[in-house]
Amino acid sequence: MTKEEIKEKKRKSQDDLKTERKKHKKDKKDKKDKKHKKDKKDKKDKREESKENCIEQIEKVDTGAVIHKSSEPEISAFYKENEVSVDYPIERHIQPVLTFDELSLDSRIQSALSVFTKPTPIQSVSWPYLLSGKDVIGVAETGSGKTFAFGVPAINKLVTQSSKPKGVQVLVISPTRELASQIYDNLVLLTEKAKLDCCCVYGGVPKHEQREKLKKTQVVVATPGRLLDLMQEGSVDLSNVSYLVLDEADRMLEKGFEEDIKNIMKETNTKGRQTLMFTATWPKEVRELASTFMSDPVKVSIGNRDELSANKRITQVVEVIEQFQKEKKLLELLKKYQSGAKKNDKVLIFALYKKEAARVERNLKYNGYKVAAIHGDLSQQQRTQALSEFKSGASNLLLATDVAARGLDIPNVKTVINLTFPLTVEDYVHRIGRTGRAGQTGTAHTLFTEQEKHLAGALVNVLNGANQPVPEDLKKFGTHTKKKEHSAYGAFYKDVDMNKKPKKITFD
Numbered sequence: 001m002t003k004e005e006i007k008e009k010k011r012k013s014q015d016d017l018k019t020e021r022k023k024h025k026k027d028k029k030d031k032k033d034k035k036h037k038k039d040k041k042d043k044k045d046k047r048e049e050s051k052e053n054c055i056e057q058i059e060k061v062d063t064g065a066v067i068h069k070s071s072e073p074e075i076s077a078f079y080k081e082n083e084v085s086v087d088y089p090i091e092r093h094i095q096p097v098l099t100f101d102e103l104s105l106d107s108r109i110q111s112a113l114s115v116f117t118k119p120t121p122i123q124s125v126s127w128p129y130l131l132s133g134k135d136v137i138g139v140a141e142t143g144s145g146k147t148f149a150f151g152v153p154a155i156n157k158l159v160t161q162s163s164k165p166k167g168v169q170v171l172v173i174s175p176t177r178e179l180a181s182q183i184y185d186n187l188v189l190l191t192e193k194a195k196l197d198c199c200c201v202y203g204g205v206p207k208h209e210q211r212e213k214l215k216k217t218q219v220v221v222a223t224p225g226r227l228l229d230l231m232q233e234g235s236v237d238l239s240n241v242s243y244l245v246l247d248e249a250d251r252m253l254e255k256g257f258e259e260d261i262k263n264i265m266k267e268t269n270t271k272g273r274q275t276l277m278f279t280a281t282w283p284k285e286v287r288e289l290a291s292t293f294m295s296d297p298v299k300v301s302i303g304n305r306d307e308l309s310a311n312k313r314i315t316q317v318v319e320v321i322e323q324f325q326k327e328k329k330l331l332e333l334l335k336k337y338q339s340g341a342k343k344n345d346k347v348l349i350f351a352l353y354k355k356e357a358a359r360v361e362r363n364l365k366y367n368g369y370k371v372a373a374i375h376g377d378l379s380q381q382q383r384t385q386a387l388s389e390f391k392s393g394a395s396n397l398l399l400a401t402d403v404a405a406r407g408l409d410i411p412n413v414k415t416v417i418n419l420t421f422p423l424t425v426e427d428y429v430h431r432i433g434r435t436g437r438a439g440q441t442g443t444a445h446t447l448f449t450e451q452e453k454h455l456a457g458a459l460v461n462v463l464n465g466a467n468q469p470v471p472e473d474l475k476k477f478g479t480h481t482k483k484k485e486h487s488a489y490g491a492f493y494k495d496v497d498m499n500k501k502p503k504k505i506t507f508d
């Protein structure tokens with residue numbers, strides 16, 4: 001063989017090897033894709049099958065607190081209409097309660113519920129499990145009555161106990177002071193009737209009063225930081241806590257809070273504890289960690305919440321603009337959403353960071369708007385006052401950072417304006433969920449800039465999932481996930497991929 005021929009042969013065998021490798025890689029990818037598709041299909045089939053079977057097989061468990069009255073067709077229609085899914089062995093499913101008549105609670109609790117006509121879907125499905133002592137993960141849209149979903153069984157458990165409850169028995173942990181305070185306001189409606197004490201513990205206010213209240217209370221609502229502080233100084237004993245709730249559970253299980261939660265949980269009655277997690281968004285990243293705190297949990301979800309999804313009663317408008325156009329645009333939007341017949345409509349504006357919020361607040365005031373603000377640079381007293389003015393309607397414009405994104409139940413917020421897009425699309429769903437609550441409708445108007453293009457794909461999915469129009473300008477960003485420094489926030493800016501854990505924001 002000549003030198004040339006040898007060379008040619010070598011080149012050929014290298015080419016063959018390359019082609020072979022490419023083919024192998026492609027086969028591997030095809031196989032993986034096929035498996036992924038098959039797994040997805042199997043999962044879907046399983047869900048459908050479980051839905052079909054569950055009507056026939058669900059137990060009419062006698063919890064003492066539930067008298068099942070609804071017929072199979074009624075339940076079947078309810079499951080379908082509300083897209084209920086219960087993740088639990090089919091033979092251990094319990095039938096939901098569709099009316100308050102099906103509950104046999106302590107009469108004082110029952111009377112507190114009489115202001116409502118019927119349970120919300122998350123209450124209907126989770127109550128039978130909770131009343132029978134099970135650990136529950138409850139996932140339902142924003143504003144769907146989750147506080148009473150976990151609160152009613154908690155207080156009913158206390159009042160129906162054979163012995164008088166001693167020490168702290170029920171503990172609810174929430175990520176922000178405002179939310180803790182709101183949960184407290186709801187639970188007090190139940191505890192007052194039942195002649196029990198309830199106390200709210202959060203930072204930014206003196207400890208003395210909280211210490212005194214903790215000595216005699218059975219129910220505590222707390223933010224993690226202050227609670228740990230009081231635990232460390234020996235002002236609170238959690239060893240009798242047998243009903244523990246993490247509200248906004250996905251936020252509570254994020255990196256920054258995780259350690260605090262572990263430290264709190266280990267001080268509770270770990271053997272006899274019923275553990276609950278409630279949230280509107282349940283990303284994959286926290287599911288495994290959650291299971292380490294729970295025992296044989298039932299996962300109840302309302303609406304198709306496997307995919308991140310927004311409340312469908314909210315009209316979502318997304319506008320792609322340039323960064324520099326934002327503040328002018330905001331003034332136009334306020335004219336649009338607060339003029340004529342809409343003059344007194346409540347509008348909630350979200351900024352991303354407190355510096356931005358402070359600047360926009362000044363600008364709005366300069367333009368003659370009476371605006372209340374709530375962000376981390378303000379004292380707790382200022383925050384509380386701003387929120388209560390907005391709640392009562394004394395002011396109809398509130399500017400907030402993500403401190404107010406989750407859980408806050410403010411009546412009649414007609415419009416949410418996202419001046420700057422949040423760090424994650426989960427936060428977007430929570431923010432816009434401040435409108436369209438308790439069956440009402442609302443509008444969310446979002447200003448989106450190129451700085452956030454890495455979140456465009458996930459946002460498009462949320463818009464599609466709620467049958468909302470997707471602007472062409474947004475589609476142009478595709479599903480880009482490239483890391484990039486934010487021109488407005490520079491080094492403070494963290495690019496958050498939907499597949500990674502979101503950045504922790506400390507509110508406590």
Ligand SMILES: Nc1ncnc2c1ncn2[C@@H]1O[C@H](COP(=O)(O)OP(=O)(O)OP(=O)(O)O)[C@@H](O)[C@H]1O
Nearest residue numbers: 116118119120142143144145146147280407409438
């Ligand atoms: N059975 C019911 N019928 C009608 N309204 C109800 C019922 N239960 C609770 N509500 C009301 O619905 C509103 C929203 O409830 P809640 O704040 O518990 O929502 P949520 O699901 O916790 O929302 P988020 O995810 O934003 O925290 C409250 O004003 C509450 O009083």
